[in-house]
Amino acid sequence: MPFSAAGIVIVMLVVAMVGQAVGLRHQHSLNTVDDASSSALLTIATSVQNDLRAAARYAIYDALWDVSKNADSYVSDEARELAIKNLAAKYFAERVAALPNAYAKHDARIELEFGDSNAQLIFNLREGDGGYTLADVRLPKGTCVKISSWDNSLVLELPCEGIEAFIDSRYFLLQERMRAFISRIGSVSTNWAMMEYVSAWAGAWLSGNIKLNVSRSKAFFELAWAAHELDIFGSADYMAAAIGLTSAAAAVNETSEDILYDLSSTTLIASPVRTVDVDVMRGYIDRALEALAEASSALAGAKEHAQRANDALAQIHENMDNANSALEKMQTALEDAVVSVAQARNHVSEVGQHFEQLINFTKRSASQNVIMRALRESLVERMRVDYPSPQEQVTWGVRGTLAKLNNLETNISTFAQEVGIENTAAGLENSMMDLVDEITSSAQKLLAGPAPKRWVGFTSYAEPGSYEGEPPNPGKEMTPVYIDGKEDGTIGTLKIILKNARNNLAEMKELAGSVEPEPDEINSVYIDEALKQKLELNAGNFSGIDRERLYELLPPPPIQSQPGLSVFHDFGIKEVRYGREDPAGWFGSPTPTPIPLWFIGVTLWWAQWDITLELEDGAIEEIFDFDNPTLPLTYDAMGEEFITHKPLAYRHEMLSNTFNFRLVIISLRPFSIS
Amino acid sequence: MDEQGIGYITDMLVFALLISFASLLLVGASPIDPKIESTRYAASFAQSTLLALQHSTADEFGGFEYQLDTLSFEPNVPVLKGSTKRNLRHKALTQLLVEDALFNLHIEAEGVGLEPLGPSWGMKSELREFLKDVLDKLIGGRFGYRLIVRTLPLDLGFVRVHFESESKNFDEGAQRKLCSETIVATLPISQEELTRRIQKVLDTTLELEPDIGAEITLELWS
Numbered sequence: 058m059p060f061s062a063a064g065i066v067i068v069m070l071v072v073a074m075v076g077q078a079v080g081l082r083h084q085h086s087l088n089t090v091d092d093a094s095s096s097a098l099l100t101i102a103t104s105v106q107n108d109l110r111a112a113a114r115y116a117i118y119d120a121l122w123d124v125s126k127n128a129d130s131y132v133s134d135e136a137r138e139l140a141i142k143n144l145a146a147k148y149f150a151e152r153v154a155a156l157p158n159a160y161a162k163h164d165a166r167i168e169l170e171f172g173d174s175n176a177q178l179i180f181n182l183r184e185g186d187g188g189y190t191l192a193d194v195r196l197p198k199g200t201c202v203k204i205s206s207w208d209n210s211l212v213l214e215l216p217c218e219g220i221e222a223f224i225d226s227r228y229f230l231l232q233e234r235m236r237a238f239i240s241r242i243g244s245v246s247t248n249w250a251m252m253e254y255v256s257a258w259a260g261a262w263l264s265g266n267i268k269l270n271v272s273r274s275k276a277f278f279e280l281a282w283a284a285h286e287l288d289i290f291g292s293a294d295y296m297a298a299a300i301g302l303t304s305a306a307a308a309v310n311e312t313s314e315d316i317l318y319d320l321s322s323t324t325l326i327a328s329p330v331r332t333v334d335v336d337v338m339r340g341y342i343d344r345a346l347e348a349l350a351e352a353s354s355a356l357a358g359a360k361e362h363a364q365r366a367n368d369a370l371a372q373i374h375e376n377m378d379n380a381n382s383a384l385e386k387m388q389t390a391l392e393d394a395v396v397s398v399a400q401a402r403n404h405v406s407e408v409g410q411h412f413e414q415l416i417n418f419t420k421r422s423a424s425q426n427v428i429m430r431a432l433r434e435s436l437v438e439r440m441r442v443d444y445p446s447p448q449e450q451v452t453w454g455v456r457g458t459l460a461k462l463n464n465l466e467t468n469i470s471t472f473a474q475e476v477g478i479e480n481t482a483a484g485l486e487n488s489m490m491d492l493v494d495e496i497t498s499s500a501q502k503l504l505a506g507p508a509p510k511r512w513v514g515f516t517s518y519a520e521p522g523s524y525e526g527e528p529p530n531p532g533k534e535m536t537p538v539y540i541d542g543k544e545d546g547t548i549g550t551l552k553i554i555l556k557n558a559r560n561n562l563a564e565m566k567e568l569a570g571s572v573e574p575e576p577d578e579i580n581s582v583y584i585d586e587a588l589k590q591k592l593e594l595n596a597g598n599f600s601g602i603d604r605e606r607l608y609e610l611l612p613p614p615p616i617q618s619q620p621g622l623s624v625f626h627d628f629g630i631k632e633v634r635y636g637r638e639d640p641a642g643w644f645g646s647p648t649p650t651p652i653p654l655w656f657i658g659v660t661l662w663w664a665q666w667d668i669t670l671e672l673e674d675g676a677i678e679e680i681f682d683f684d685n686p687t688l689p690l691t692y693d694a695m696g697e698e699f700i701t702h703k704p705l706a707y708r709h710e711m712l713s714n715t716f717n718f719r720l721v722i723i724s725l726r727p728f729s730i731s
Numbered sequence: 732m733d734e735q736g737i738g739y740i741t742d743m744l745v746f747a748l749l750i751s752f753a754s755l756l757l758v759g760a761s762p763i764d765p766k767i768e769s770t771r772y773a774a775s776f777a778q779s780t781l782l783a784l785q786h787s788t789a790d791e792f793g794g795f796e797y798q799l800d801t802l803s804f805e806p807n808v809p810v811l812k813g814s815t816k817r818n819l820r821h822k823a824l825t826q827l828l829v830e831d832a833l834f835n836l837h838i839e840a841e842g843v844g845l846e847p848l849g850p851s852w853g854m855k856s857e858l859r860e861f862l863k864d865v866l867d868k869l870i871g872g873r874f875g876y877r878l879i880v881r882t883l884p885l886d887l888g889f890v891r892v893h894f895e896s897e898s899k900n901f902d903e904g905a906q907r908k909l910c911s912e913t914i915v916a917t918l919p920i921s922q923e924e925l926t927r928r929i930q931k932v933l934d935t936t937l938e939l940e941p942d943i944g945a946e947i948t949l950e951l952w953s
Binding site: 058059060061063064065067068070071072074075082085086096097099100101103104105107108111112114115118148151152155156158159160162163164167223225610611612613614623684685686687689692694695697698699700701702 | 738741742743745746747748749750752753754756757764767774775778781782785786799801811812813814815816817818819821822823825826829830833834846847849850851883912913914915916917919920921922923928931940942943944946
């Protein structure tokens with residue numbers, strides 16, 4: 058039976074092998090269980106570490122909320138951050154005190170050991186990307202998580218002395234934006250001033266009446282506040298602004314849409330005197346003055362030529378042999394004098410042309426610009442019945458000067474023709490002396506600055522910037538009239554008129570420039586289209602509702618997606634005061650103060666107010682991290698208390714309660730004030 | 732056939748029988764138990780998944796958001812579109828689980844809820860859907876799973892305070908539980924505050940301390 062014997066041997070070998078395999082399998086199974094067990098222990102220990110991190114995060118959430126809701130209670134950012142750290146440490150200590158019991162209830166193997174119980178928890182906060190908060194927490198030395206296997210054969214101990222936590226709330230962004238809002242609160246005054254300015258400007262120019270009204274000022278202030286919020290936060294409390302705007306508009310029988318429309322439409326028409334326009338006008342006057350200078354020079358040349366003719370005549374008297382030659386010289390000199398007078402006449406004609414071009418320029422610009430229209434009217438129409446308009450004065454002046462030059466030219470030409478006819482030297486000499494006297498006298502009259510024809514009296518007020526505090530009493534003053542008729546013009550008179558016109562233009566530009574906002578500033582009145590749309594929506598009925606509390610849960614979506622903040626404000630306007638400061642207003646006149654600029658026919662009408670708006674105490678500005686509604690906090694509603702996700706709020710009670718600016722209107726048209 | 736021939740055939744038959752027996756013994760003699768091995772793999776996988784839930788943020792899985800329900804408690808307020816949205820993209824998944832547990836902690840007497848639904852009650856169903864997507868991605872069809880989040884019930888006889896939520900993806904009919912791994916996370920509220928809230932709802936003083944721990948259990952099924 059050899060095969061059976063071999064089979065038995067094989068079976069015995071196989072049994073031995075199987076026995077070994079079973080042993081190995083058992084050992085492997087034991088190892089697997091150990092592995093799984095230690096891996097499970099590691100997972101649980103790690104989960105406890107993570108839970109501590111979460112506890113730190115929730116402690117910081119609570120601390121952030123408590124401090125940020127009273128952000129104005131801290132003197133500086135550092136003080137505020139210190140308060141957050143201290144509060145967070147306190148809340149964390151309270152939370153972790155309950156953790157060992159809580160873990161033990163679920164898994165008796167977990168032990169959480171805190172090292173030195175007297176050692177302090179240290180919380181450090183720092184700013185992460187995008188204004189988020191990063192926290193470093195230092196736990197007492199020796200803090201660790203211990204966990205053992207059920208049979209105590211394996212004990213795992215994980216040290217846990219430092220925790221880093223990312224806080225998904227943009228505390229630092231809120232703090233930085235609120236700081237910017239407060240430090241740049243002056244923008245509210247600027248925005249408000251621009252709106253009042255544009256409104257008053259439009260009243261002065263379009264309806265001839267400026268109405269300063271408390272309700273309207275309140276509406277503008279609401280808009281200015283919202284515009285500042287939008288600028289800093291990328292959103293505004295448009296609900297509050299819409300409610301404030303509607304209420305203020307209703308008080309003046311308008312709608313909020315009316316006010317918004319007025320502001321946007323007047324922005325187009327209300328622009329200050331443009332420097333470039335004034336410079337163009339001054340360019341025409343400068344060219345006219347240059348023509349006058351050339352006319353003066355030509356006239357002086359005519360005088361010299363006449364003197365030359367006179368000298369040639371003297372040669373005849375000394376030596377009759379040269380009589381013919383001297384007569385020729387004399388005739389040449391007289392012809393030169395005629396040419397010079399003709400040149401002077403041409404230059405004076407140019408003065409008229411340049412002034413006409415100035416009128417045409419204002420006429421062209423008048424179709425688009427109310428200021429240029431007013432300027433044109435001032436140049437061609439009389440500002441007073443007894444005071445000729447600039448156009449009249451220049452036209453008469455040019456015409457009168459040309460007549461005088463024509464007359465002089467005729468006289469010289471006539472004498473030149475008579476030179477050959479006169480036989481005696483003595484006769485010629487006498488005529489020549491008369492002619493030289495006439496030319497000299499005419500030239501002097503034409504060139505000299507003449508005395509005024511008459512004087513016109515008017516009441517004079519102090520000009521803007523010429524006094525401080527109380528304005529001086531108005532006085533009586535006189536202004537000269539140099540050209541009062543068609544025969545009155547001379548080169549000197551025209552020079553005086555044009556130089557004064559030039560000075561008046563410069564004065565107007567300077568006065569207007571010193572008090573009017575820049576075009577850029579006026580453009581800033583432009584209200585963001587998205588904000589405007591929000592303001593035009595029905596704000597809804599919030600009566601009886603605590604909006605601030607509601608916003609904590611349901612913050613209104615931001616106007617701009619970045620940085621994603623919601624805004625709340627709550628302020629009451631205690632009063633608005635308007636104090637007239639221009640002299641006429643100071644002395645109780647309901648009209649603006651006139652500042653006549655006689656040589657361009659303009660009266661600048663000046664009204665000035667010191668406007669002050671005072672808020673009631675306790676104005677609140679609050680922002681919410683709309684994009685991160687992550688804080689699990691309580692919310693009370695209908696007598697119940699819920700826990701839900703709320704965004705971090707940053708609340709500041711404003712210290713600045715008074716807003717003030719100076720409204721100065723200088724118009725070329727008279728207006729009334731009510 | 733002579734006797735020698737019969738003996739030879741018998742010898743061969745016995746030999747064949749012994750070889751067959753030896754072969755049978757060898758077939759079942761693997762040093763590794765596949766059942767234990769797959770259980771071990773599943774346990775390790777479950778632990779990794781639980782760690783991933785603790786460390787991963789919602790953002791890594793496409794973000795999580797839900798809508799507050801305001802009608803139940805602020806019915807007359809003009810609510811603006813967008814203000815009820817709660818985007819919690821930076822939160823770790825376990826954070827979402829414990830926050831949901833806190834918001835929807837159920838206080839009931841004989842099965843009837845004692846407090847109205849809070850504004851975040853809708854988070855529960857949204858989170859369940861979101862977690863299902865997350866776990867489908869993490870586990871990727873290797874196993875069936877059931878994730879259970881629950882607090883230890885506070886049983887006061889007439890009143891019960893508890894929370895339980897479940898996300899699962901497996902066919903209950905033909906499956907075997909491979910492993911069940913549990914971690915403990917605490918609710919985002921202090922013990923005192925939770926006690927105060929429950930007392931306020933019940934209008935009575937609690938003699939037992941409510942549990943601020945929540946168990947997060949992941950079962951994997953074959």
